[in-house]
Amino acid sequence: MSDLIKKSASELAALIAKKEVSSREVTQAHLDQISKTDSLIHAFLYVDTDGALAQAELADKNHDARKSPLHGVPLALKDVLAQKGIPTTCGSKILEGWRPPYDATVVTKLKDAAVVILGKTNMDEFAMGSSTENSAYGPTRNPWDTDRIPGGSGGGSAAALAAFQAPLSIGTDTGGSIRQPAAVTGTVGVKPTYGGVSRYGLVAFSSSLDQAGPCARTVLDTALLHQVIAGHDPKDATSINAPVPDVVAAAERADVKGMKIGVVKELTGAGYEKGVADRFAESLAILESQGAEIIEVSCPNFRFALGAYYLIAPSEASSNLARFDAMRYGLRIGDDGTKSAEEVMSLTRDAGFGDEVKRRIILGTYALSAGYYDAFYGSAQKVRTLITRDFAAAYSKVDVLVSPTTPTVAFKIGEKSNDPVAMYLSDVATIPVNLAGVASMSLPAGLSEGLPVGFQIIAPAMKDDRLYLVGGALERELNSKWNGPLTHQVPDLVVR
Amino acid sequence: MALTYEEVVAKYEPSLGLEVHVELNTQTKMFCGCATEFGAAPNTQTCPVCLGMPGALPVVNEKAIESTIRIGLALNCAITPKSRFARKNYFYPDMPKNFQISQYDEPICTNGYLDVEVETDEGIKTFRIEIERVHMEEDTGKSLHVGGATGRIHGAEYSLLDYNRAGIPLVEIVTKVVSGTGKYAPEVAKAYVKELRDILRSLGVSDVKMEQGSLRCDANVSLAPTGSGKLGTRSETKNVNSLRSVERAVRGEMIRHAGLLDKGERVIQETRHFQEDTGATRSGRSKEQAEDYRYFPEPDLTPVAPDAEWIERLRSDLPEKPSVRRARLQDQWQVPDKEMAAMVNAGAVDLVEETVALGADPTKARGWWLGEISRLANEAEIELNAVGISPKQVARIVELISVGELTDKLARQVVASVIAGEGDPDSVIATKGIKVVSDESSLIAAIEKAIAAQPDIAEKVRSGHLPAAGALIGAVMKETKGQADAARVRELLLGLLS
Numbered sequence: 001m002s003d004l005i006k007k008s009a010s011e012l013a014a015l016i017a018k019k020e021v022s023s024r025e026v027t028q029a030h031l032d033q034i035s036k037t038d039s040l041i042h043a044f045l046y047v048d049t050d051g052a053l054a055q056a057e058l059a060d061k062n063h064d065a066r067k068s069p070l071h072g073v074p075l076a077l078k079d080v081l082a083q084k085g086i087p088t089t090c091g092s093k094i095l096e097g098w099r100p101p102y103d104a105t106v107v108t109k110l111k112d113a114a115v116v117i118l119g120k121t122n123m124d125e126f127a128m129g130s131s132t133e134n135s136a137y138g139p140t141r142n143p144w145d146t147d148r149i150p151g152g153s154g155g156g157s158a159a160a161l162a163a164f165q166a167p168l169s170i171g172t173d174t175g176g177s178i179r180q181p182a183a184v185t186g187t188v189g190v191k192p193t194y195g196g197v198s199r200y201g202l203v204a205f206s207s208s209l210d211q212a213g214p215c216a217r218t219v220l221d222t223a224l225l226h227q228v229i230a231g232h233d234p235k236d237a238t239s240i241n242a243p244v245p246d247v248v249a250a251a252e253r254a255d256v257k258g259m260k261i262g263v264v265k266e267l268t269g270a271g272y273e274k275g276v277a278d279r280f281a282e283s284l285a286i287l288e289s290q291g292a293e294i295i296e297v298s299c300p301n302f303r304f305a306l307g308a309y310y311l312i313a314p315s316e317a318s319s320n321l322a323r324f325d326a327m328r329y330g331l332r333i334g335d336d337g338t339k340s341a342e343e344v345m346s347l348t349r350d351a352g353f354g355d356e357v358k359r360r361i362i363l364g365t366y367a368l369s370a371g372y373y374d375a376f377y378g379s380a381q382k383v384r385t386l387i388t389r390d391f392a393a394a395y396s397k398v399d400v401l402v403s404p405t406t407p408t409v410a411f412k413i414g415e416k417s418n419d420p421v422a423m424y425l426s427d428v429a430t431i432p433v434n435l436a437g438v439a440s441m442s443l444p445a446g447l448s449e450g451l452p453v454g455f456q457i458i459a460p461a462m463k464d465d466r467l468y469l470v471g472g473a474l475e476r477e478l479n480s481k482w483n484g485p486l487t488h489q490v491p492d493l494v495v496r
Numbered sequence: 497m498a499l500t501y502e503e504v505v506a507k508y509e510p511s512l513g514l515e516v517h518v519e520l521n522t523q524t525k526m527f528c529g530c531a532t533e534f535g536a537a538p539n540t541q542t543c544p545v546c547l548g549m550p551g552a553l554p555v556v557n558e559k560a561i562e563s564t565i566r567i568g569l570a571l572n573c574a575i576t577p578k579s580r581f582a583r584k585n586y587f588y589p590d591m592p593k594n595f596q597i598s599q600y601d602e603p604i605c606t607n608g609y610l611d612v613e614v615e616t617d618e619g620i621k622t623f624r625i626e627i628e629r630v631h632m633e634e635d636t637g638k639s640l641h642v643g644g645a646t647g648r649i650h651g652a653e654y655s656l657l658d659y660n661r662a663g664i665p666l667v668e669i670v671t672k673v674v675s676g677t678g679k680y681a682p683e684v685a686k687a688y689v690k691e692l693r694d695i696l697r698s699l700g701v702s703d704v705k706m707e708q709g710s711l712r713c714d715a716n717v718s719l720a721p722t723g724s725g726k727l728g729t730r731s732e733t734k735n736v737n738s739l740r741s742v743e744r745a746v747r748g749e750m751i752r753h754a755g756l757l758d759k760g761e762r763v764i765q766e767t768r769h770f771q772e773d774t775g776a777t778r779s780g781r782s783k784e785q786a787e788d789y790r791y792f793p794e795p796d797l798t799p800v801a802p803d804a805e806w807i808e809r810l811r812s813d814l815p816e817k818p819s820v821r822r823a824r825l826q827d828q829w830q831v832p833d834k835e836m837a838a839m840v841n842a843g844a845v846d847l848v849e850e851t852v853a854l855g856a857d858p859t860k861a862r863g864w865w866l867g868e869i870s871r872l873a874n875e876a877e878i879e880l881n882a883v884g885i886s887p888k889q890v891a892r893i894v895e896l897i898s899v900g901e902l903t904d905k906l907a908r909q910v911v912a913s914v915i916a917g918e919g920d921p922d923s924v925i926a927t928k929g930i931k932v933v934s935d936e937s938s939l940i941a942a943i944e945k946a947i948a949a950q951p952d953i954a955e956k957v958r959s960g961h962l963p964a965a966g967a968l969i970g971a972v973m974k975e976t977k978g979q980a981d982a983a984r985v986r987e988l989l990l991g992l993l994s
Contacts, residue, residue: 328592370790
């Protein structure tokens with residue numbers, strides 16, 4: 001294994017800046033690791049070898065311009081973001097063959113920052129899932145144990161980091177799709193404040209919940225990527241027009257002295273595995289030893305979050321996914337001249353969508369129907385308001401909230417495939433964050449029986465910097481205990 | 497046997513509901529930066545947003561909001577402090593996202609009214625049309641169904657889609673139920689659309705061209721037995737592309753409904769398509785089962801919360817209302833009510849105003865536009881403003897008459913030639929050698945000849961019976977082939993016979 005791929009993004013950026021290594025060499029090293037390991041991991045749906053090398057050469061050519069603190073560093077992009085000319089499938093057959101004619105704003109910002117995009121990562125179809133098993137192109141495997149899931153929906157973006165295929169990746173988080181994969185792969189993932197990162201070019205699952213965010217193996221790398229992709233975008237009406245909190249400075253300061261940290265009562269206790277609860281308690285002790293005050297807070301309405309989420313997200317999805325109708329792009333079935341447009345739409349949607357996507361479209365269509373709207377969508381919106389109030393009440397007492405990211409460590413592939421509700425419960429601790437639009441991070445808290453456990457930090461809207469203060473402080477202590485990032489303990493991959 | 501219209505309105509009381517869609521004339525579309533020019537090559541004014549590409553997002557066009565608020569203010573509406581966009585979900589190939597961004601329970605303007613005047617048996621009467629709501633939405637693309645007999649999707653060999661229109665800002669103006677119009681329902685409907693069109697034009701927010709579809713009217717019509725106080729089942733007639741068609745469509749539907757009701761059949765709740773050629777409507781989509789559009793708030797857009805100060809600024813900057821303007825002009829020009837109504841009906845107010853502004857006498861200007869020019873426009877079945885003569889040309893003709901260079905009769909020839917595209921009045925006169933006979937010696941000779949030919953009539957005039965002079969003047973005019981100025985002939989004749 002090349003030394004380069006074990007390095008963090010900030011280390012690589014420094015080496016490139018000092019011309020000790022070129023972006024091309026760094027990029028090639030990661031492409032080599034992808035070709036060596038991805039037949040096993042399947043983190044990527046598309047590897048843009050030529051494009052990535054061309055971008056790397058351009059970064060080398062513009063070396064002195066140093067477009068960003070991540071100049072020349074490679075990255076893996078979740079396949080739910082549009083990249084001009086590059087196949088973008090969202091893990092679905094229905095978009096097979098579609099090459100977007102435009103770049104998502106996040107992609108534009110990455111290109112402007114001279115970040116090299118290696119390719120597109122695997123995901124649950126249209127980001128619906130918690131295991132990446134719902135990808136139409138086959139599951140991604142967890143580098144810690146390849147019989148296990150890497151989380152979802154952004155399993156590809158998380159596994160690519162843990163498999164050293166990329167030092168940085170972009171995920172999207174609608175109910176936990178950045179944080180839950182980060183937790184089960186021992187990596188760091190941040191769901192920024194809703195509106196903090198542009199959604200333009202992010203293929204919508206649930207517009208009012210979706211948020212793209214940075215993923216990496218260290219808190220500082222995550223902050224550096226966060227800084228690159230965040231900021232107001234006039235192309236996204238829900239984008240916040242305010243300065244981005246200084247997340248990099250916060251990650252560097254990594255100080256919790258005097259901070260009040262709230263433990264959410266409803267997100268601990270029953271339902272959380274012992275190993276998960278133990279690592280969480282140890283992390284709290286570390287933060288306390290660093291000068292933080294730990295306070296238990298209650299958010300009583302969180303118990304309604306999962307139910308509300310599974311009404312709001314499918315409702316919006318049923319409308320967002322209506323555009324996949326074979327008329328303008330993607331898959332088209334039955335276009336033999338004997339069928340009507342309506343029949344072609346129907347056949348295409350039947351063949352192009354997987355079961356979980358269909359389940360949610362049907363659920364959402366039902367929830368929005370006349371006569372059911374108030375009982376379902378309407379009530380869910382009320383719950384959302386209550387949850388937002390719970391957060392507001394909690395933040396009047398504490399600076400951040402914390403919880404385990406997931407109730408369990410990574411489960412086995414196939415273990416929950418036939419039990420959607422058990423699968424949905426993987427996101428019980430992450431979903432309230434999306435409903436309220438606040439910011440959240442998952443970072444490694446250690447291992448339970450050899451598998452990573454995630455620690456979740458939740459900050460008020462537009463206070464994303466607090467995630468990095470707390471995350472940085474915890475990471476410093478843990479990394480010194482582990483002698484480096486937790487991912488350095490990923491077993492060597494045995495490619496059969 | 498079909499009922500006559502008089503029988504229909506004796507037995508039944510009509511109720512109307514009018515939905516007018518207006519395409520705003522913003523430079524760019526409702527939610528993206530694409531151009532909105534009419535008639536561009538198919539699919540050349542599109543982008544990822546208006547094509548509904550995965551990941552693309554809408555951003556509201558501020559100008560469209562401003563226009564909509566101005567429309568609401570001009571229609572005496574309340575402006576909603578915080579209104580929202582909503583998604584209307586249904587599948588159709590010309591709708592890129594398979595939902596339309598529209599407004600549902602929180603429209604931007606509500607509860608207004610518009611007063612319209614209609615000529616009735618008892619004189620001019622004002623009808624107040626109450627406006628329920630004014631809301632914003634995006635237009636869909638256009639389908640062109642190729643092959644098949646009807647040009648409709650059923651039976652077509654294939655269909656072509658043009659998304660240039662997709663995302664053009666539309667404003668929908670919906671009335672409350674309009675009742676109490678009785679037999680004047682068709683005229684009220686037409687007067688409403690016309691008044692609305694005039695207001696929109698004065699605001700400068702739309703091209704309001706019904707024939708190009710920038711103003712479209714759906715007319716809901718229902719009948720109930722007179723005195724029943726009930727509302728009947730309605731039909732919704734679409735595709736009504738001119739003011740005249742609005743009137744015809746309403747009248748036609750009233751007669752059709754009455755025919756059904758009289759036979760004891762029921763009116764089906766459905767959309768109907770107006771046929772310009774026959775004036776009839778044909779059955780469209782059934783609305784017996786309310787379609788479920790699964791409206792919900794558009795999560796990609798934030799609420800529209802116009803600043804109160806801005807609204808007041810827009811209100812104070814509104815142009816003079818067409819009705820106020822008409823009252824002012826009527827007063828300035830000293831026109832009787834009936835004449836003013838005729839001018840409004842003929843769409844002549846603007847034309848007369850412009851002609852007067854160019855120096856013509858108001859009465860003369862009105863006389864030309866409502867008389868000869870209207871006659872020619874009717875003959876050609878075109879609108880007065882499209883007939884092919886400009887206010888400037890009419891003003892010049894009026895001027896030539898007043899200085900005696902044209903007679904009324906000659907002027908009519910000039911008008912016809914201008915309309916026929918033969919050039920400006922002066923060049924028509926020059927080319928055709930049209931001139932008033934003003935050589936008084938030849939005129940006097942002609943008058944003397946007439947007197948000599950009819951001595952008994954001349955005697956009557958001489959003895960004070962002035963109306964008899966007409967016969968002599970007529971003879972002179974005939975002799976001079978109409979080129980003489982009749983007034984001058986009269987003067988000279990009376991002088992000779994005094």
